[in-house]
Amino acid sequence: MQPLLDFPFMWEAVPDLLRVVPVTLQITAVSLVLALVVGLATALIRLYRTPVLSQLAALYVSFIRGTPLLVQIYLSYYGLPKVLTWLAERHGWTGLDVGGIPAIAFIYFAFTLNVGAYSSETIRAAILAIDKGQLEAALSIGMTPWQGMRRVVLPQALAVALPSIGNTAISLLKDTSLAFLISVVDLMGEAKILGSRGLQFFEVYIVVALIYWAICILIERAVAMLERRVRRFEGAQPA
Numbered sequence: 001m002q003p004l005l006d007f008p009f010m011w012e013a014v015p016d017l018l019r020v021v022p023v024t025l026q027i028t029a030v031s032l033v034l035a036l037v038v039g040l041a042t043a044l045i046r047l048y049r050t051p052v053l054s055q056l057a058a059l060y061v062s063f064i065r066g067t068p069l070l071v072q073i074y075l076s077y078y079g080l081p082k083v084l085t086w087l088a089e090r091h092g093w094t095g096l097d098v099g100g101i102p103a104i105a106f107i108y109f110a111f112t113l114n115v116g117a118y119s120s121e122t123i124r125a126a127i128l129a130i131d132k133g134q135l136e137a138a139l140s141i142g143m144t145p146w147q148g149m150r151r152v153v154l155p156q157a158l159a160v161a162l163p164s165i166g167n168t169a170i171s172l173l174k175d176t177s178l179a180f181l182i183s184v185v186d187l188m189g190e191a192k193i194l195g196s197r198g199l200q201f202f203e204v205y206i207v208v209a210l211i212y213w214a215i216c217i218l219i220e221r222a223v224a225m226l227e228r229r230v231r232r233f234e235g236a237q238p239a
Contacts (some may be wrong), residue, residue: 006151010203013194017187017204017211024187025215027104031111035172036165038112039119044149047124057120064117069110069175076110077103079183107179115172122148123217127153159230165224170216187211 045057064072081098088096130153138148180189191208195201 005206006200006203009198009200010207013191013204013207016194017190017207019042019064020185020187020190021211021215023185024173024176027107027111027176027179027184027186028169031108032169032172033110035115035119035168039123042116042120043124043127046120047127059123060113061117061120063113069114070181071177072114073107073110073178073181076106076113080106080109093211103117103182103184104179106182107176107184111172111175114175115168119168122164122168123157126157126164129160130156142166159227161225162227162230166219166227169223170219173215173219174212 042061043059044063047052081101084096084098084101085095088098127228134152134156135145135148138152139145145153176186177188179186180192183189185193187208191204194199196206
């Protein structure tokens with residue numbers, strides 16, 4: 001009778017899987033940083049009710065939250081080159097090589113817009129949680145509204161939003177497993193390649209699950225340490 005698991009194969013698969021972990025981490029880190037910038041801008045536009053932009057921001061958030069990430073990846077991968085080609089033909093951009101854009105760029109684009117929409121709601125809620133008197137006090141000592149927001153409100157909002165941002169980072173890490181659908185060989189993509197060689201998908205997916213789990217634990221620990229550091233002057237510790 002065949003053994004349930006091929007442990008030698010699982011052990012041999014570990015180095016190959018670890019080799020592509022940097023790709024997964026790179027997608028996570030770059031997309032998260034860009035998404036937080038997009039999320040902050042979207043949140044501020046909606047909070048200040050900027051004409052036209054506020055309505056567009058609300059439409060953007062609604063669309064992203066109302067469609068699956070998989071569909072957004074496909075729209076990015078198949079739609080963005082078509083739009084760029086159309087713009088190039090319309091404006092005579094002869095130097096634009098749409099075919100030379102790497103697939104990972106479309107992953108960055110899709111993940112940034114997806115996480116940015118969700119992060120905007122997190123950031124907006126965190127800013128609204130800060131007492132309005134904080135900004136009024138900043139204005140009373142001569143700060144401009146932007147200075148008061150940047151120096152007083154946003155640092156406090158960060159402490160409020162940090163746990164949610166940590167959860168977003170973990171979710172984004174797991175969502176990178178969809179990158180292989182457009183030929184980006186990340187952790188999950190390498191697992192599919194290894195598993196297909198001997199049809200040992202069960203074993204390789206167990207190894208992948210353990211690697212994802214280990215990375216998520218590290219992210220949880222890092223976020224907890226950062227939260228303690230951010231809150232060290234508040235006398236409050238994270239649960």
